[in-house]
Amino acid sequence: MTIRAKVFLFALMAVVLVCLMGLHLFTGAHQSQLMREQVTTLQEQLDSYNRLHALAWPYLNQLAQARLTRADTSLVRSELAKRVELEMVRLEDSSSRQYRWEEDRTVEQERMEFQALSDALLAWATWAESRVRALPEGTSVGSTVEWLLYTRFEQSVGPLIEDLQRAEHGELQALRSRWDESVRFGQLLAMFFPLLCLMLVLVLAFAIVTPMQRSLKELSSVAERIGRGDFDIRTSATGLDELSMLAHAFDRMARELRDLLEEKQRLIKAEAETAEREALRYQSLLEKTVLARTVELAETNDRLKDSLYQLQAAQEQLLFADRLASVGRLAAGVGHEINNPLAYILSNLRYVQQELGDANGPPSEEARQEMLAALSEASEGAERVRLIVQDLKALSRPDDVALGPVDLAAVVRGSAKMARHELRDRANLVEECSGVPLVKANAARLGQVFLNLFINAAHAIEPGRAAENEIRVLARVSTPGKVTVEVRDTGSGISPEHLRRIFDPFFTTKPIGVGTGLGLSVCHQIITSLGGDIRVESEKGKGTSFFITLLVAEGSGTPEQSAA
The missing domain is CATH 1.20.1330 (f41 fragment of flagellin, N-terminal domain)
Structure with a gap:
């Protein structure tokens, strides 16, 4: 079923x-x-x-x-x-x-x-x-x-x-x-x-959820084994549901990869045998003319050594390329998502490396604070990368996250810093998030949501006209106990036929290789796990507005009151 x-x-x-x-x-x-x-x-x-x-x-x-x-x-x-x-x-x-x-x-x-x-x-x-x-x-x-x-x-x-x-x-x-x-x-x-x-509903829900959890756990284990290069696997799926079809697809992929690897190994072995036969033939000729052609024999030996080295290098490159192909199939989906924070991490690390390389002695206190700030921001970017990878699993089985009072304005500022390389040539970012109470959330995951929204908004605006476009972030108390954040841009907007599908996993209107379709799906997953809500309004050619509603943290006021 x-x-x-x-x-x-x-x-x-x-x-x-x-x-x-x-x-x-x-x-x-x-x-x-x-x-x-x-x-x-x-x-x-x-x-x-x-x-x-x-x-x-x-x-x-x-x-x-x-x-x-x-x-x-x-x-x-x-x-x-x-x-x-x-x-x-x-x-x-x-x-x-x-x-x-x-x-x-x-x-x-x-x-x-x-x-x-x-x-x-x-x-x-x-x-x-x-x-x-x-x-x-x-x-x-x-x-x-x-x-x-x-x-x-x-x-x-x-x-x-x-x-x-x-x-x-x-x-x-x-x-x-x-x-x-x-x-x-x-x-x-x-x-x-x-x-x-209630008992009937629980029994039926248990009968539906338990096989799904078992199938998802098995698929996760199979994916990990394929990533390690183990292609001699076969799933135990026997049903006709969607997860069983996916398991059969994993089996076919593993068989094809195994056959491809064996074919490459056969080619390498055949080339090695050919080289060995050529070496024996050269050796026989050299033995017959050893006295008369000593110099030619030495040159031939050198050529044989070079050929052997090239064959060994080719074999190593083929094995390495095969491992890269296996890893690439699993990592292709997250490559685009981690590119932005990874660039941010590298930029900060290069800055610290340059500062340490140029310093002739102990750095000044100001330089030391700047390097610590850069390393802290790089650590934050690395945390973003870790959460992006975890969010791929969150599409099927979200992990628990620690929740607590979060300063919304600080999270927005941090996400804006990470996205500034995408925004600087496209639009001005305006933040109006002060004066709202602390929200109940996880700062790292909430920052990932705003980062994805900022990058999507930037991609909806043509580069080169930053003075004519803006991305505005407005936070306000919408109802008692809730805070609503609006992220509005002046980009190209979303067509009505795509608007109802933007939160679906792997749905994207971007060209192949530019987007994976995971960004907004992950945003929806994160906001829902925080007990909030996210919705979108858009008109083609007039921009897009995302509305995120979050719960106010219990017993908390504004960030200024909490600090006092």
Whole structure:
């Protein structure tokens, strides 16, 4: 399986897990909404039953008042019937909504229960009105009569209402139990499902990363052996992914180099055998004419010695050339990247050598300080070279670097010094980096980033017009806890089709032999490892701007405050 397929599989698994979690959340929300509707409906029915049960005493009081004022008691009964009918409509409405989740209930059963309750309530109301009207003329409805009428209500209507209320309470209690169980299940699922997802993701990531690390380690070992001239190697790659294809390419390269070396050795051996045969032939002739041609024999011996020396020198040169070809294949990719700091190192070393050669005695303190400064800058350039070589490995497996508070302005100045031989005939460098806090970074690696950006900016500007062009470095606090550095030039710019690929390894628009395509890729790798971000904006013919965002070092202020 290819690396791309493994990444797609990893992404597909993550999407499936997210979809499953989303489906569970949607289902849980739907069930919670349905249970809330059920609770609301049951509560409405209980409220209706309570209102029906509470109609008895007000009705009896109204009958007593009508009897006292000699009003028509049938109007009171009609008003009660309207209120009962209204409550029945509410009960039927809530019951119709309840059928959506209770399949064991029927419309006819509910209507029969409601009708029985309505009939019993209206029958009691009619009976109570008739008893009140049957009282002797001039007799008021006393508390004893009201209590007897209410007792009849509790005996005839009350049990029906209580039975319906008990049924609704039972349903409400069962619904609450299901709701509690659903909540507990959701809590357990919310606790264990992310753990399961995390374990699956870790297992899949381990299954992808471990073979990649093993293959990269083996490729690194093979490259080192080829660099030492050991071509009798063979990788153990058996898959069909990109790393296996690269390993097969290493095997083919080693076989071709081995065959080439053996062919050269055969040629050298054949030449040596030919020379040996020629020497024997000359020796035979010399033996026959030793007395007569002593002088000629001496000259012939001298020529033979010269030929032997030339053959030995040719053999040594062939072996040396073969080793150079092997080393060149590995070193060609970093030759351009280390050329600039190496020139800087040599310039400082020549300066120190010249100063020491011209001095007649111990150097003065000023000369000594200048030579120490030159040696320090040469050491810094050598450190740059070491980091450039390490950054080739960083493209596949970045090494850890020590991070700490770094003065951004000092790093920019140091990189500008190393790039000044590239900048002096092309543009003026303007630095505006003072007043910003110390950033969390590695000074050497951050300096390599700015050095690559300065050199790329210089190469985008035609030489000979330094007064008309500029490279400006501007640092500012962009957001709380972050510093943004802008490197802007007035060069030729980058075309839109190349802009999205400039951070890809080995991508370059420069001619063959001028650039390797590693500079911006290494910059991106370094800034990302520092916890920052790098982006680019460019317009063809109007220049390019790189924006680097870095984290502010914890507990640090500006470089001036830190020094104080």
